[in-house]
Amino acid sequence: MPLYRICFQKTGPASYLSHLDLVRVMERSARRAGLPLAYSEGFNPHPKMAFASPLPVGISGEEELADIELENEVTADSIMEGLNRSLPDGLAVRRVRRVEGGGRSLMAQVQTSVYRLTGQLDAPLEPEELNQVIERLLARETISVTRRIKDKTRIVDVRPAIVALSGVCNGLVVDLSIAAAIGVRPQDVLTALVEEGLPADPAVFTPVRLAVFGAGPLY
Amino acid sequence: MLDNILRRVQKPARYVGGEWNACVKDWAKTPLRVAFCFPDVYEVGMSYPGLQILYQLGNRREDVLWERVFAPWPDMEEELRKAGVPLFSLESKKALREFDIVAFTLQYELTATNILNMLDLGGIPLWASERKDGDPLVMAGGPCAFNPEPLAPFFDAFVLGEGEEVMEEVLAACRETGDRAGRLARLAGIRGVYLPNLYDVSYREDGRVASVVPRPGASPKVTKRVVADLDRQAPPVRPVIPSTAVIHDRVTLEVFRGCTHGCRFCQAGIIYRPVRERSLPLLLKAAGEVLEDTGLDEISLVSLSTTDYSDIGPLMRGIADRWGPTGVNVSLPSLRVDAFAVDLAREARRGRGGSLTFAPEAGTQRLRDVINKGVTEADLTTAVTAAFTAGWQAVKLYFMIGLPTETSEDVAGIVDLVQKVVAAGRSAGVPPARLKVTASVSSFVPKAHTPFQWEGQDERTELLAKQAYLREHLRLKHVAFNWHDPEAGFLEAVLARGDRRLAPVIERAWAKGCRFDGWSEWFRPLWWEEAFRETGLSADWYAYQRYDYGDTLPWDHLDCGVDRSFLIEEHRRALAGEATADCRNGECAGCGLCPALEVEPISRRKTT
Numbered sequence: 030m031p032l033y034r035i036c037f038q039k040t041g042p043a044s045y046l047s048h049l050d051l052v053r054v055m056e057r058s059a060r061r062a063g064l065p066l067a068y069s070e071g072f073n074p075h076p077k078m079a080f081a082s083p084l085p086v087g088i089s090g091e092e093e094l095a096d097i098e099l100e101n102e103v104t105a106d107s108i109m110e111g112l113n114r115s116l117p118d119g120l121a122v123r124r125v126r127r128v129e130g131g132g133r134s135l136m137a138q139v140q141t142s143v144y145r146l147t148g149q150l151d152a153p154l155e156p157e158e159l160n161q162v163i164e165r166l167l168a169r170e171t172i173s174v175t176r177r178i179k180d181k182t183r184i185v186d187v188r189p190a191i192v193a194l195s196g197v198c199n200g201l202v203v204d205l206s207i208a209a210a211i212g213v214r215p216q217d218v219l220t221a222l223v224e225e226g227l228p229a230d231p232a233v234f235t236p237v238r239l240a241v242f243g244a245g246p247l248y
Numbered sequence: 249m250l251d252n253i254l255r256r257v258q259k260p261a262r263y264v265g266g267e268w269n270a271c272v273k274d275w276a277k278t279p280l281r282v283a284f285c286f287p288d289v290y291e292v293g294m295s296y297p298g299l300q301i302l303y304q305l306g307n308r309r310e311d312v313l314w315e316r317v318f319a320p321w322p323d324m325e326e327e328l329r330k331a332g333v334p335l336f337s338l339e340s341k342k343a344l345r346e347f348d349i350v351a352f353t354l355q356y357e358l359t360a361t362n363i364l365n366m367l368d369l370g371g372i373p374l375w376a377s378e379r380k381d382g383d384p385l386v387m388a389g390g391p392c393a394f395n396p397e398p399l400a401p402f403f404d405a406f407v408l409g410e411g412e413e414v415m416e417e418v419l420a421a422c423r424e425t426g427d428r429a430g431r432l433a434r435l436a437g438i439r440g441v442y443l444p445n446l447y448d449v450s451y452r453e454d455g456r457v458a459s460v461v462p463r464p465g466a467s468p469k470v471t472k473r474v475v476a477d478l479d480r481q482a483p484p485v486r487p488v489i490p491s492t493a494v495i496h497d498r499v500t501l502e503v504f505r506g507c508t509h510g511c512r513f514c515q516a517g518i519i520y521r522p523v524r525e526r527s528l529p530l531l532l533k534a535a536g537e538v539l540e541d542t543g544l545d546e547i548s549l550v551s552l553s554t555t556d557y558s559d560i561g562p563l564m565r566g567i568a569d570r571w572g573p574t575g576v577n578v579s580l581p582s583l584r585v586d587a588f589a590v591d592l593a594r595e596a597r598r599g600r601g602g603s604l605t606f607a608p609e610a611g612t613q614r615l616r617d618v619i620n621k622g623v624t625e626a627d628l629t630t631a632v633t634a635a636f637t638a639g640w641q642a643v644k645l646y647f648m649i650g651l652p653t654e655t656s657e658d659v660a661g662i663v664d665l666v667q668k669v670v671a672a673g674r675s676a677g678v679p680p681a682r683l684k685v686t687a688s689v690s691s692f693v694p695k696a697h698t699p700f701q702w703e704g705q706d707e708r709t710e711l712l713a714k715q716a717y718l719r720e721h722l723r724l725k726h727v728a729f730n731w732h733d734p735e736a737g738f739l740e741a742v743l744a745r746g747d748r749r750l751a752p753v754i755e756r757a758w759a760k761g762c763r764f765d766g767w768s769e770w771f772r773p774l775w776w777e778e779a780f781r782e783t784g785l786s787a788d789w790y791a792y793q794r795y796d797y798g799d800t801l802p803w804d805h806l807d808c809g810v811d812r813s814f815l816i817e818e819h820r821r822a823l824a825g826e827a828t829a830d831c832r833n834g835e836c837a838g839c840g841l842c843p844a845l846e847v848e849p850i851s852r853r854k855t856t
Contacts, residue, residue: 042261042491045254059543061268074575118266119266232252
């Protein structure tokens with residue numbers, strides 16, 4: 030059955046929806062739009078939708094990806110138009126195209142996320158100083174981060190997962206770009222930068238995921 | 249700044265709005281602004297069908313905006329206070345104090361401290377007497393408005409009865425008059441609106457109410473409003489649909505209002521009389537509209553006793569035929585105890601699991617006759633057998649302990665009934681590993697305007713002993729026993745039967761930090777005890793007080809439409825163990841409501 034890849038934005042109030050919420054909202058919106066969703070077999074049928082990579086609650090996404098399977102072919106335009114009139118605030122479909130099914134799942138293909146973190150510093154930095162902080166971080170062999178999963182605490186090294194890191198600053202405002210493997214939170218990188226001397230409180234930064242990539246572009 | 253706060257709290261989506269069908273109007277261009285305040289957390293409030301009715305009604309007028317505010321969870325409250333951010337509405341994000349009208353719904357007595365907390369966080373003076381021009385009108389409706397006295401000093405007005413018609417009148421009055429005093433004066437003239445400060449309450453030596461005296465211009469009694477013809481009130485077909493999981497993720501369709509079975513403990517049965525059904529064509533059309541608009545796959549047919557609806561079969565079949573193929577399920581709330589009801593539930597089920605719920609309420613026939621719950625043991629076994637045979641594997645049974653005239657035999661009867669239901673399950677061939685019977689037992693709370701309003705609640709020690717007995721004897725295979733904290737039930741009784749002297753107690757409890765008293769993880773009975781002690785009032789007195797027929801009750805000046813003599817007669821019949829028939833299809837029992845309010849029962853089926 031035909032598979033469609035949708036590229037959508039998840040911002041504003043929708044950035045506070047969990048991934049499970051998002052799945053539910055997509056299903057309902059597709060129903061409202063009259064799209065013939067394909068459902069799985071079995072006792073508890075669910076719609077055949079696959080998302081590239083769950084976004085943590087509180088982080089917006091500009092180009093999120095999901096594959097949805099429909100019972101029959103419809104035009105990409107009608108999917109986009111239908112969903113856009115049926116989605117709650119903060120969710121909007123940017124592009125839709127038909128893709129071939131049968132390959133690896135979208136989630137299996139995702140390798141990297143690109144984030145942008147914007148915020149205010151506690152003290153102004155020269156662009157040179159910012160670059161030095163970044164270089165010091167990238168020069169480290171390991172960057173340890175504590176992860177709490179339910180009751181267990183694990184220490185994880187996120188250095189290998191950081192693919193690229195750069196930033197610009199102007200007085201008190203700083204704008205960072207991070208490309209990292211899935212599993213690294215932008216907040217972790219920010220905390221590590223603070224350890225290296227960035228004069229900032231991680232809590233005041235607004236993270237946005239700009240895109241996800243596989244070996245190449247995924248859309 | 250709000251984003252920073254939101255990232256630090258649990259379930260931030262509770263506070264952001266943006267849901268399907270949320271209505272955000274132009275604040276600057278809309279003259280009358282109403283904040284509908286549900287004094288519990290978002291997930292509970294969004295499952296309340298009344299919210300959708302009023303939201304639709306308020307926003308229908310172009311010159312009115314009607315927005316939602318829910319009680320902030322304690323973590324959010326802390327953040328709001330720390331940041332100095334007032335409590336705000338989900339739609340415009342405006343502070344509560346900026347609205348013209350702040351309208352609460354009183355669904356449950358234990359939301360009292362949340363109400364005060366929301367007013368405080370919203371920047372509104374708690375005491376009505378302290379409010380000035382520029383402060384919003386603070387009003388409330390809902391079932392607890394039938395005895396709102398413990399909260400009376402905090403409110404400018406209460407609305408008694410059904411909201412649809414009276415709220416239109418309230419909105420119109422507030423559009424025509426701009427200032428606070430003017431609006432209150434207009435409200436005083438609207439039928440069904442109760443302004444507590446127009447009544448002076450005095451007390452006897454023994455603590456009971458001596459009199460409730462209206463001031464000049466106020467009528468001695470305030471009578472509830474009732475919508476005579478529900479077909480003339482469109483059901484909400486564009487409800488706000490949460491994007492997050494809430495208690496009930498389904499659309500509701502209100503099939504009829506009122507219930508005249510006459511169960512004597514039930515306040516809803518009195519305050520929503522008479523029965524008024526909606527017509528089948530209207531319901532089918534509304535079902536289609538709401539399912540199409542929302543994209544949800546479950547529709548719940550709600551009322552106080554849905555399987556009594558005259559055209560229930562055609563209604564369910566109509567929805568199932570048209571919408572079943574797209575995966576829509578119809579659900580029914582607690583079923584009347586008979587096989588017919590089970591049949592219907594089976595039609596609705598279409599292959600999903602879950603359990604069926606029945607409410608026998610009492611363990612022996614004698615006690616069921618006392619409370620006028622017309623269910624026999626044979627009815628129950630037939631119904632559960634039908635359920636098990638149809639493929640259900642789990643059944644839930646609701647009971648109460650502490651009912652008037654209850655003896656240990658009656659409590660033992662609960663165990664007996666549960667065992668019989670289990671036996672029925674085994675006989676019907678339910679796989680033993682899956683058979684589950686849940687007995688959910690709560691403590692009886694005597695409610696205003698019921699035949700039991702003169703009765704006191706069972707003492708806490710008694711209730712604990714009865715629960716211990718049940719816990720021990722229901723330790724059986726296939727049986728789960730759920731019970732409610734008697735301390736919470738006790739406080740509910742105090743507030744349900746209370747008078748205005750309790751207002752300072754509520755304020756103290758709130759000041760000490762009481763919130764979400766209906767939630768076991770937040771309930772602090774010790775702080776409430778302190779609040780009572782410091783105010784010099786006895787909680788026991790309120791909960792356990794037995795009244796005489798001649799006494800003035802704290803809520804007597806609020807008229808539910810039913811004659812006092814009828815309630816007295818029903819109380820006498822209860823003590824004598826005599827049943828009273830349902831007036832929907834049979835004889836009129838003479839409660840007095842229909843002639844008094846000029847309404848009549850609307851039931852599409854004229855013969856049984």
